Amino acid sequence: MFKDNALLAQLKQNIQESLPKAEGRVKTTDKSFGFLETEDGKSYFIAPPNMKKVMHGDIVSATISSDKGKEQATPVALVSSALASFIGRVNLNKSKLTVTPPAPYKGSAISAILDGELYVDHGDYIIGELTGHPLNEAPNNVLKVKIVDVVAASNDPFLPWLVTLAKHNMNNDVVPIEPPADKEQWPLRKPELARSDLNDELFFTIDGETTQDMDDAISIIALDNGDWALKVAVADPSAYVTAGDDTDIAAKARGYTHYLPARTTTMLPDSLSHDICSLRPDVTRPALVCSMEINARGQLQSDAQFELAWITSKAKLSYQQVTNFVNGEQAQLPAIDGLAQALTTLNAFAFARSMWRGKNTQLFDNQPDYRLKLDFENKISGIDIRHHDVANSMVEEAMLCANISGAALLAKHENGGIFNTHPGFDGDKVKKLAELLGDQGYIYHPEHLLTSGGFCQLQRELTSRSDNYFAARLRKFQLYANIAHQPQPHHGLGAEQYATWTSPIRKYGDLTNHRLIKAAVCGDDMPPLPTAEDALQLKTQRDNQRTIERDLCAWLYIDFLHHAAKNKQKFKAQIFNVNRGGVLARLVKNGATVFIPFSNIHKDRKALKSDSEAGTVSVNDEVVYKITDEVTLAITDLNKNKLNITGSLLASDLA
Structure with missing residues (x-):
């Protein structure tokens, strides 16, 4: 009625x-x-x-x-609407066209229409725009999608790359998909700048076997007093690219060279990155050279000198080649006078330098690096596990010295640049941290923990006690590393400031610092000093780059682990995080990240408790798992829509 x-x-x-x-x-x-x-x-x-x-x-x-x-x-x-514009997957059922949006969408596939003369097939990935929503007024109160572009066909071998990159570009991240525009000729800019002739000195590069963009070369000799004279020559792309020109603007928008499995997108045009600026062997190249002295105890002296020069790298060496030589294994070195002695000297320097850092600052955890090998269909065919070897350490110690020296110069002359910073512990948490440390027998005053000296001292003590769990737990008390436009401390290195300039072919921040150093000591034009906005842009670009690599690798791992999940294969894994929903673990064998929900850890959810700060999982108030623990698991679900691999912990260890 x-x-x-x-x-x-x-x-x-x-x-x-x-x-x-x-x-x-x-x-x-x-x-x-x-x-x-x-x-x-x-x-x-x-x-x-x-x-x-x-x-x-x-x-x-x-x-x-x-x-x-x-x-x-x-x-x-x-x-x-969360789905105003999105990348979805096409479903064709007879004559009905629908689109499935990405996770976390949980509804049914949405009815779709094509925009213009686009052609799509089942399984293709597209860009869709939502044209209807239940909260709209009629007649637009029904979910409907308009397909406005095709991202990748279902059979495209680069489908994961195209979808991942398109997703981030839709977030206005300016992610490069193609290399930058090249030119037929790159004339030398300001040829009148004075450059020393160092072509006769023994410079050499140490890189990966397939590396083409070689931007640093090393020369080293032992002095009569037991010290070392180290020179790091860095490629000079600013000799060809002017700050503010079209190539520079494009490089700044990219921020970095993007290295993805089977796909590298350079920051600078290929002819510069792989040829004209690359420190290839037996060809003369313009460079910015830093000359340093390191004493016999491994301490870097403060009187580093910078100069523009012409150099000729005498050899392109690989990490494996150098490691084999140092370890006394068979190694085919180029027949170059003095090369074997230079490598022996570089190894002695690197050892002394790492010993000095181990006593005065800190050494880093050497986590394995998982390199995906892809077949002709761009599927994972194998995974190389690369541990930090002696050749990596030799190059790393040389570059650390050069970058510390560059940062000191920038701080003194410009009080500006692009600085890598590490604030150490969070001031709001440091009192609680000091109490927690005291409970474990580590006695530190809160104010001391906020200094670089206190931060590094604690890390050294944790290392000496092999307290891996507690060291991992304390990361919850640290602030994130950052990028700044003015000098700030880097607690992780125990340095007053740290600025990288040794990779100007691959990183725009390094190219910026390179130009500032040239202007300060070599008479080149002074570029605009970086702003806080510039530093934030570089940090955002770096974070985006890491997210893209993570998402793409997750996609590739899901295909790779399909048979392992089907066959209920067991894996050893190490727990590295505990959150409200479960734990995250990394497979030791291949590096894949697996999420284990609490429902797959213990059947009685009420008896199970997690402590994300302590990194522990308890059952009936007894800790059963914690971060750094090695566990055995099986994969239970592979979800490409969510880019998520789910596993279940097993009671027994692997044989």
Whole structure:
């Protein structure tokens, strides 16, 4: 009898208008209900019927009511849709065209239409725009997608690359997909700049076997007093690229050379990166050279000298080649006078330098590097596990000295540049940290922990006690490394400031510092000093680069581990993180990251507790797992839509 009753409709409207309102972001759960989370930190329950009107990530306006003392949100208006534009997968069922959006979308495939003359097939990845939403007014209150572009065909061998890069470009991350524009000729800029002739000195490069963009070469001799004279020659792309020209603007937008499995996208045009600027053997190249002295105890002296020069690298050596030579194994070195002696000297310098750092600053954990080998279909055919070998250490110690010297010069002359910083421990947590350390027998005053000396001293003590778990736990008390435009301490290195300039072919921050050093000591034009915005852009580009590599590798690992999951293969893994939902572990054999939900750890969820700060998992108040523990697991699910590998812990160890 109340159907179409205008009075009743008006009454309902009045009630709705009288209810308090809130605006927030929708968060879905594994169940049918969800939550509305507001900017002021409040969270409101959204009942299952109302969750059918919204999607994860939608920003909506909702009325807030109370049901049995529990506040609930009822979405009434869409502010912005999480799926306004997205990359999805095409489904073709007979003549019906639908698109499945990416995780965390959990609904059914959405009906789609094509924009223009596009052609799509089943399994293709596309860019879609949402043209309808349940909270819109009719007739646009039904989910519908318009396909506006094709990202990759289902059979494209580079599909994971194209989808991953497109996803980040949609986030306005300016991720390079193609190499930058090249030129037929690159004339030398400012040829009148004075350059020393160092062509007769024994410079050599140590890189990967397939490296083409070689931007640093080393020369070293032992002095009569037992010290070492070390020279690091760095390629000079600024001899060809002017700050602010088209090539420079494109390089700044890229930030870095992007190294992905089977696909490298250079920061500078290929002819510069791989030829004209690369310190290839037996060809003369312009370089910026840093000359340093390191005493017999491994301490870097403070009187480094910089000069422009012409140099000729005498040999291109690989890490494996040099490691084999140092270890006394068979190594085919080029027949160059003095090369074997130079490598022996470089090894002695690197050992002394690492000993000095081990006593005065700190040494780093040497985590294995997993390199994916791909077949002709761009599938993983194998994985090389590379540990930090002696040749890596030799190059690393030389570059650390050069970069510390460059940072000191920039701080003195310009008080500006691109500086890598490490703030150490969080000042807001340091009092609690000192108490925790005291409980474990480490006595440190909070103020001392906030200094570079205190930070490094603690790391050395942890290393001496082989306290890997506690060292890993203390990372929760550290601030993140950053990039700054003015000198700031690098607690991790125990340095007043640290600025890299030895990779100007591959990193725009290094190219910036390279130009500033040239201007300060070599008479080149002074470029604009970097700003805080420049530093933030470089950090964002670096973070994006790491995220892209992680997402792409996850995609490749999912294909690679398909048979292992099907055959219930066991893997050894090391736990490296504990969060609210479970633990993250890295497979020792191949480096894949696996998520183990708590439901796959213990059947009684109420008996299980996690402590993300301590990095522990307890059952009935007894710690059963902690970060750094090695465990045995099996893979239970591979989800390409979520780029997620799920596993389950096993009770028995591997044989």
